[in-house]
Amino acid sequence: MKMSRVLGAAAAAVGAVAVRDLTQKKHALRRNFPVIAHARYLLEEIGPELRQYIVTGNDEERPFSRDQRRWIYASSKSENNYFGFGTDCDTEHTPGYAIIKHRTFSAVAPPAPVHHAPDVVVPSAKVLGGPRGRTKAFRPGSVVNISGMSFGSMSASAITALNRGAAMAGCLHNTGEGGLSPYHREGGDLVLQLGTAYFGCRDEHGRFDLARLTDLAASAPVRAIEIKLSQGAKPGLGGLLPAAKVTPEIAEIRGIPVGVDCASPARHTAFSDVDSMLDFVELIAAETGLPVGIKSAVGAMDFWDELVAQMAKGDRGVDFVTIDGGEGGTGAAPLIFTDSVALPLRMALSRVYGRFADAGLTDQLTFIASGKCGVPDNAVVAFALGADMVNVAREAMLSIGCIQSQRCHTDRCPTGVATQDRWLARGLDPASKSVRCANYLRALRKELLAVSEAVGVAHPGLITPDDVDILCGDYEARGLGSVYGYKDGWGSLGAALQEEITELMLTESR
Numbered sequence: 001m002k003m004s005r006v007l008g009a010a011a012a013a014v015g016a017v018a019v020r021d022l023t024q025k026k027h028a029l030r031r032n033f034p035v036i037a038h039a040r041y042l043l044e045e046i047g048p049e050l051r052q053y054i055v056t057g058n059d060e061e062r063p064f065s066r067d068q069r070r071w072i073y074a075s076s077k078s079e080n081n082y083f084g085f086g087t088d089c090d091t092e093h094t095p096g097y098a099i100i101k102h103r104t105f106s107a108v109a110p111p112a113p114v115h116h117a118p119d120v121v122v123p124s125a126k127v128l129g130g131p132r133g134r135t136k137a138f139r140p141g142s143v144v145n146i147s148g149m150s151f152g153s154m155s156a157s158a159i160t161a162l163n164r165g166a167a168m169a170g171c172l173h174n175t176g177e178g179g180l181s182p183y184h185r186e187g188g189d190l191v192l193q194l195g196t197a198y199f200g201c202r203d204e205h206g207r208f209d210l211a212r213l214t215d216l217a218a219s220a221p222v223r224a225i226e227i228k229l230s231q232g233a234k235p236g237l238g239g240l241l242p243a244a245k246v247t248p249e250i251a252e253i254r255g256i257p258v259g260v261d262c263a264s265p266a267r268h269t270a271f272s273d274v275d276s277m278l279d280f281v282e283l284i285a286a287e288t289g290l291p292v293g294i295k296s297a298v299g300a301m302d303f304w305d306e307l308v309a310q311m312a313k314g315d316r317g318v319d320f321v322t323i324d325g326g327e328g329g330t331g332a333a334p335l336i337f338t339d340s341v342a343l344p345l346r347m348a349l350s351r352v353y354g355r356f357a358d359a360g361l362t363d364q365l366t367f368i369a370s371g372k373c374g375v376p377d378n379a380v381v382a383f384a385l386g387a388d389m390v391n392v393a394r395e396a397m398l399s400i401g402c403i404q405s406q407r408c409h410t411d412r413c414p415t416g417v418a419t420q421d422r423w424l425a426r427g428l429d430p431a432s433k434s435v436r437c438a439n440y441l442r443a444l445r446k447e448l449l450a451v452s453e454a455v456g457v458a459h460p461g462l463i464t465p466d467d468v469d470i471l472c473g474d475y476e477a478r479g480l481g482s483v484y485g486y487k488d489g490w491g492s493l494g495a496a497l498q499e500e501i502t503e504l505m506l507t508e509s510r
Helices: 001-024 030-033 038-055 066-076 158-171 209-217 248-254 274-288 302-311 337-342 345-358 376-384 395-401 430-455 495-509
Strands: 098-100 145-146 172-174 189-194 223-229 292-296 320-324 366-370 387-394 468-471 478-479
Touching: 001 030, 066 223, 066 395, 066 430, 098 376, 145 158, 145 430, 158 172, 158 430, 172 223, 189 209, 189 292, 209 223, 209 274, 223 320, 274 292, 274 302, 292 366, 302 345, 302 376, 320 345, 345 376, 366 376, 366 495, 376 387, 376 468, 387 395, 395 430, 430 468
Parallel strands: 145 172, 145 387, 172 189, 189 223, 223 292, 292 320, 320 366, 366 387
Antiparallel strands: 098 468, 468 478
């Protein structure tokens, strides 16, 4: 009797759905194929998960393959992150595949491998702000740091976990353009990012306020300031924070009205060209004493040509340049921007670095690479192309629980990383996830140092284009420098910097 009632109720429910489908006019598929058409929407909804775990191979999925995610997850949990039985990558037939060339002998590497140490120290080969004599110039303690991700797009729990993880691993944590929140004050050293809306450093009219910037920087462990010109996910495109997301807390942090749409302009209003931008840089550096740099995706090169020409004069300049690859990142954006605006990282970095190298300026500033540099092979290629440090964003998100569900733009992140939904965010425990973040950051540093030792150098910054080949997919290969048009000596540190960082690493290993 009970079963018949259940079946009857189920049949009634199906009949109601069928009637609704047949009478509605919005969806042709449901009107023509009532009830069963819903299976199509279900498969579309869970398609990413099906592809992740059932359909795709270990090295096929994008933006991060299953193998890459496995390495990050295992590293973050301090589990065995080795892989057995050889590569499953089709190396000989994959154009663009990078091969790192190890050396049999080395005259400079430490006598015993140091990457097995519990917490290896891999500082930057350059002093940030040193060449321009900034009052608070410093040598970053890690070549791997956390990229800009704003509170608002990321949950409070996620920002807290990342900042604590950065503190444990001795890394820098970039605030993102959304302002310096309470969740960035968990012990990690900060890079304060200034976007086009100047959140946290703006007056009531949205204009940049220098006094508020200096007060904010002095109130937290801010080690450097990054002026964001554009980012890989949406280069040249402003953002909109809908009124519904402008909570009292976010409004206070960003310095905007509660419950009102907040539009970020596509470009800065405090300066309008390279000349005025450098005046802005020097003003901030003079007032705060901090190193000041820029972050940008790379498109038209006239900006970079002008920047190099101005810096060649020697009186003004940026202390660092963060190059963001156009592969897209943590920011949600229109598909056309994610897929087709701005150069991918390797091309972007090589073109910008080449401009500075031609002018003999590469030792005068720090190059930071951002864009899928949180997996070792990509990071090694970035160092070979001239990067001095790498920033990680999505990989850091994976380390604290992200499953690449690609729901970042919906506010429905299932693991509580990229959402402001309190129920979803409560699933992310900052205490445990911060440890996983730190484990991942340390593991990446160890792998970079292990590769450096294999190449025969003491530090990732000493890896050069001569140490990497790019396979052409037809059983041939070209040197990395040849692929990207590098001249002799490009991608290498100056002799004094090479000697300094080698001695520093040898001292650490003793």
